[in-house]
Amino acid sequence: MSAMIDPAAAAELLAREIRGDFPDARGRFGPFGGRYVPETLIPALDRLEAGMRRWLKDPDYQADLARELNTWVGRPTPLSHATTLSARWGADIWMKREDLAHTGAHKINSAIGQALLAKRLGAKRVVAETGAGQHGVASAAACARLGLPVTVYMGAVDIERQAPNVGRMKLMGATVKPVTSGDQTLRAAVDEALRDWVSDPNGTYYLLGSAIGPHPYPYLVRELQAIIGREARVQMQAQAGGLPTAVFACVGGGSNAIGMFYPFVADRDVEIHGIEAGGRGPGLGDNAATICFGTPGVLQGAYSLLLHDEHGQIQETHSVSAGLDYPGVGPEHAFLSSIGRVKYGSIGDDEALEALEELSCSEGILPAIETAHAFAAAKRYAATHPGARILIGLSGRGDKDMPTLTRTLLKGKL
Amino acid sequence: MSKSLNIAEAIAAAKSAGRPAIVAFMTAGFPRRATFLETLTRIGSAADVIEIGVPFTDPMADGMTIQRASEAALKDGVTLAWILDELRGAAARPAAPLLLMSYLNPLLRFGFDRLPAAARAAGVSGFIVPDLPNEEGDEFATALKAEGLALVQMVTPVTPRERLEALCRHADGFVYAVTMTGITGRSVDVPDEVLSYLDAVRAASGAPVCAGFGIRNRGQVERLAPHVDGVIVGSALVEVLERGEDPAAFLRELHL
Numbered sequence: 140m141s142a143m144i145d146p147a148a149a150a151e152l153l154a155r156e157i158r159g160d161f162p163d164a165r166g167r168f169g170p171f172g173g174r175y176v177p178e179t180l181i182p183a184l185d186r187l188e189a190g191m192r193r194w195l196k197d198p199d200y201q202a203d204l205a206r207e208l209n210t211w212v213g214r215p216t217p218l219s220h221a222t223t224l225s226a227r228w229g230a231d232i233w234m235k236r237e238d239l240a241h242t243g244a245h246k247i248n249s250a251i252g253q254a255l256l257a258k259r260l261g262a263k264r265v266v267a268e269t270g271a272g273q274h275g276v277a278s279a280a281a282c283a284r285l286g287l288p289v290t291v292y293m294g295a296v297d298i299e300r301q302a303p304n305v306g307r308m309k310l311m312g313a314t315v316k317p318v319t320s321g322d323q324t325l326r327a328a329v330d331e332a333l334r335d336w337v338s339d340p341n342g343t344y345y346l347l348g349s350a351i352g353p354h355p356y357p358y359l360v361r362e363l364q365a366i367i368g369r370e371a372r373v374q375m376q377a378q379a380g381g382l383p384t385a386v387f388a389c390v391g392g393g394s395n396a397i398g399m400f401y402p403f404v405a406d407r408d409v410e411i412h413g414i415e416a417g418g419r420g421p422g423l424g425d426n427a428a429t430i431c432f433g434t435p436g437v438l439q440g441a442y443s444l445l446l447h448d449e450h451g452q453i454q455e456t457h458s459v460s461a462g463l464d465y466p467g468v469g470p471e472h473a474f475l476s477s478i479g480r481v482k483y484g485s486i487g488d489d490e491a492l493e494a495l496e497e498l499s500c501s502e503g504i505l506p507a508i509e510t511a512h513a514f515a516a517a518k519r520y521a522a523t524h525p526g527a528r529i530l531i532g533l534s535g536r537g538d539k540d541m542p543t544l545t546r547t548l549l550k551g552k553l
Numbered sequence: 554m555s556k557s558l559n560i561a562e563a564i565a566a567a568k569s570a571g572r573p574a575i576v577a578f579m580t581a582g583f584p585r586r587a588t589f590l591e592t593l594t595r596i597g598s599a600a601d602v603i604e605i606g607v608p609f610t611d612p613m614a615d616g617m618t619i620q621r622a623s624e625a626a627l628k629d630g631v632t633l634a635w636i637l638d639e640l641r642g643a644a645a646r647p648a649a650p651l652l653l654m655s656y657l658n659p660l661l662r663f664g665f666d667r668l669p670a671a672a673r674a675a676g677v678s679g680f681i682v683p684d685l686p687n688e689e690g691d692e693f694a695t696a697l698k699a700e701g702l703a704l705v706q707m708v709t710p711v712t713p714r715e716r717l718e719a720l721c722r723h724a725d726g727f728v729y730a731v732t733m734t735g736i737t738g739r740s741v742d743v744p745d746e747v748l749s750y751l752d753a754v755r756a757a758s759g760a761p762v763c764a765g766f767g768i769r770n771r772g773q774v775e776r777l778a779p780h781v782d783g784v785i786v787g788s789a790l791v792e793v794l795e796r797g798e799d800p801a802a803f804l805r806e807l808h809l
C-alpha cells in the first residue's frame with residue numbers, strides 16, 4: 140500500500156490535480172511518473188511530447204478525431220440503465236457502454252487518437268503491445284483505417300486464452316508476434332514492444348495501450364480516454380437526474396479507469412473506486428492488485444506502484460483476466476491513491492466470474508472478464524449503500540473471453 | 554589485494570600500451586552462481602574494466618543473450634545484495650575497476666541511502682543504469698559522488714548534438730557511446746556514420762569514450778580503434794561463457 144500523505148498536503152495536491160497541473164514539466168503526478176527509459180528513446184519521447192502539444196488541441200486534428208469517433212467508432216456510447224440489477228441490488232445502477240464502441244472496448248478511443256497522431260508525426264510503422272488482445276485489435280483496426288503497418292506483441296499465454304482476438308488482428312492486416320520471454324503475458328509484451336521501438340526510434344510509433352509507461356504516455360492516453368467520463372457525466376445528469384454517488388471502473392494499467400475518473404475528480408462529492416484483479420488471494424504472485432498490495436518502484440518507464448520482491452525483481456502476477464494481469468499501474472492512479480481521492484480495492488477471480496454471469500443473464504450483456512471486476516465491486520458497495528446511484532464503466536465486451544469461459548463457467552455445460 | 558585502478562587510469566593504461574581498452578560485460582552468477590568470483594578473475598586477467606550485470610526480470614534494453622543469462626542467474630538466486638557480499642568477501646579482486654550495470658529498480662529497492670557505501674566496500678568504482686536517463690539521475694549521481702563512485706552516462710547515434718554535448722560535459726568515468734539504435738546482442742558492421750558520430754562524442758567529452766553494443770570481433774575493434782578509447786564487449790562474451798569456453802582467451806583476441 141502506498142504511503143498516505145498528510146491531509147493538508149493531500150488537499151493541496153488534489154487542488155493542483157484539479158487545476159490541471161499534473162503531469163508537471165517533468166512528467167510527474169506528485170512523485171509518480173517520469174521517464175525511465177534507455178537514452179535511445181529520449182529523443183523519440185521528446186518528439187512525441189512536442190508533437191502531442193502541437194496536435195492534440197489543433198482544430199484539424201480535433202476535427203479528424205471527432206469525425207472518426209462519431210462515424211467510425213460509434214461515439215457517443217450509450218449510458219444504459221441496469222434495470223434488473225438495480226432491482227436485485229437495491230441501488231440505481233448505470234452502465235457506460237464502452238463495449239458498444241467499435242472493436243468492443245474502450246481501447247479504440249486511444250488507438251484511433253494515437254494513430255492519427257502517428258500519421259501526423261510521419262511514422263512509417265506502428266508497434267503495440269496487447270494483453271487481452273483488445274488493444275491489439277483496436278490498434279490493428281485504427282492502423283488499417285489509416286494505412287499504417289502495425290506489429291502487435293502478445294504474450295504466448297494471452298494468445299492462447301484470448302484466441303479470438305488474434306484472428307481478428309490478423310484479418311485486419313496486423314503482424315502478431317508471440318512473446319515467449321519473461322512471464323509471457325502483458326508485461327513481457329510491453330518489454331518486447333519497447334525493444335522493437337529502441338531499434339527504430341525515428342521511424343516507428345509506439346502505440347501504447349494503457350495509461351502506463353514513460354511520460355507523455357500516461358497523459359496522452361488519459362486525454363484520449365477522458366471522453367468516457369465526459370460523456371458519462373453529461374449523460375448521468377440528463378438520464379439519471381444527477382451525478383452518481385459512486386463511480387466504478389476496473390484497473391489494469393488503468394486506461395479505462397482514468398478516462399472515466401478524470402472528469403469526476405473535481406466533483407468532490409462523487410466517490411471514485413478503482414478495482415484491481417484480486418486473483419486467487421493476497422499473496423505475492425496470486426493477484427495483480429498493484430495499488431492494493433504494491434510498493435513504489437520503476438517499471439517500464441515510470442515510477443509508480445509495483446508488485447516486486449524485496450530485491451526489486453518484478454513479480455509474476457495472476458488473474459483470470461488477461462487485461463488486468465499486470466504488475467504495474469499507471470502513475471496517475473498511484474497518485475490519486477496516495478492523496479486519497481480514489482479508493483482502490485480488489486475482486487478475486489471467482490467473484491468476477493460470478494458477476495459476469497449475473498450481468499449476462501440479468502441485462503443481456505456479456506462483459507469482458509476485466510469489466511466484471513468492477514461490477515462485482517459495485518454489487519458489494521450497493522449492499523452497504525442502499526439506494527446509491529452508481530455508475531459503472533462497462534469497459535468491454537466478453538466475446539474474446541470464450542476460451543476462458545468455456546474452461547470455467549461453461550465447464551460441463553456445452 | 555592489489556589496489557584497483559580508477560576507471561580513467563585503467564583506460565589510459567591500455568592506451569599507453571597502444572590499444573583500445575577492453576571493457577568486458579558479464580552477468581553476475583552466470584553461467585553458475587558458484588563460479589562467480591572465478592569467472593570474474595578469469596575475465597579480469599584480460600579486461601581493463603569489468604561491468605558486472607545485475608540480473609533483472611525486465612531487461613528492456615537487452616537482446617536474447619543477456620535476457621537468457623539474466624533469467625538463469627535469477628533462477629540461481631543471484632541478487633544485488635549477494636553480488637555485493639561476494640565481492641566484499643573476495644580474497645582477491647581483479648585490478649581492473651568494477652562497474653555494476655543494473656536496471657534501476659533493484660538499486661532503488663536496495664536503497665540509494667545504503668547502496669553507495671555498500672558498493673564502495675565491495676570495491677565497485679561506479680554504476681551504469683540503462684533506464685536512468687540524465688534527467689532522472691541527479692539523486693543517484695549525488696549519492697554516488699559522496700562515496701567517490703561514478704555514474705556512467707550513455708549516448709547514442711540518435712542523441713541530438715546539443716544534448717550529446719551536455720551529456721558529455723557531465724561525463725563521469727567514461728562516456729558509453731552506444732554504437733547503434735537497438736538492443737544489445739546484434740552484430741554491427743560499424744558504418745562510416747557511426748565513426749563520425751564517435752568522433753563527435755570524443756570531441757565533446759573530456760572523459761574517455763568507449764563504444765558498445767554489437768562488438769564481437771577483432772575486425773570491429775580495429776575499425777573502431779582510431780575513434781574511441783575503449784570498446785565494450787557484452788553479449789559475445791556472455792555467449793562464450795554460455796558455451797563453456799575460456800573468456801580470457803576470447804578477450805585477448807580483441808587486444809590490438
Ligand SMILES: Cc1ncc(COP(=O)(O)O)c(C=O)c1O
Nearest residue numbers: 271391392393394395462534535
Ligand atoms: C475490456 C477491458 N477492460 C479493461 C482492460 C484493462 O486495461 P486498462 O486498465 O488500461 O483499462 C482491458 C485490457 O485489455 C480490457 O480489454
